[in-house]
Amino acid sequence: MRKALDSAWPEPRKPLPPRPSALDPYKAVIDGIQRADLDAPRKQRHTVTRIFHRLIEEHGADVSYSMFRRYVADRKPQIAVEAGKAPVEAFIPQTHPPGMEAEVDFGDVAVRLAGELVSW
Structure with a gap:
């Protein structure tokens, strides 16, 4: 009650710790298969479904x-970026304070001004 009276804004929530998943014991195996596929010919690479079936057959995984x-x-x-097989993609947000930049399209304009055709 005291916190609500002191401030109209609630305190930010604390981030929750990551929860363990049923997939955690198999992540190293999945990553290993994907790393091996980076050097394999295209036709010999694993599909997602094939990796899933291998995980069940070879490791007895019980995951959705x-x-x-x-x-x-x-x-x-x-994994492709870590192996140097793909470019690192970066996103740089741009912010422009109001009135500091303008975008202008240059071109020829013809206007009828006071009954006379004016172009500039």
């Missing part, structure tokens, strides 16, 4: 396919 697919989709580009 959607959780597995999400992990592979997030991790695949990271």
Whole structure:
């Protein structure tokens, strides 16, 4: 109650620690398969489904396919960047204070001004 009276804004929430996942014990295996696929010919690379079936058959994993697919989709580009096989993508947000920059398109304009055709 005291905090609510002292400030109209609530305190920011504390970040929660990451929860363990059923996929955690198998992440190293999945990453290893994906790293090996970087040097394999295109036709010999594993599909996501094939990696999932190998995980179940060879390691007895009991994980959902959607959780597995999400992990592979997030991790695949990271592994390629770590191996130097893909460019690092960066996003640089741009901020422009109001009135500090303007965008202008230059071109020829013809206007009828006081009944006379004027171009500039």
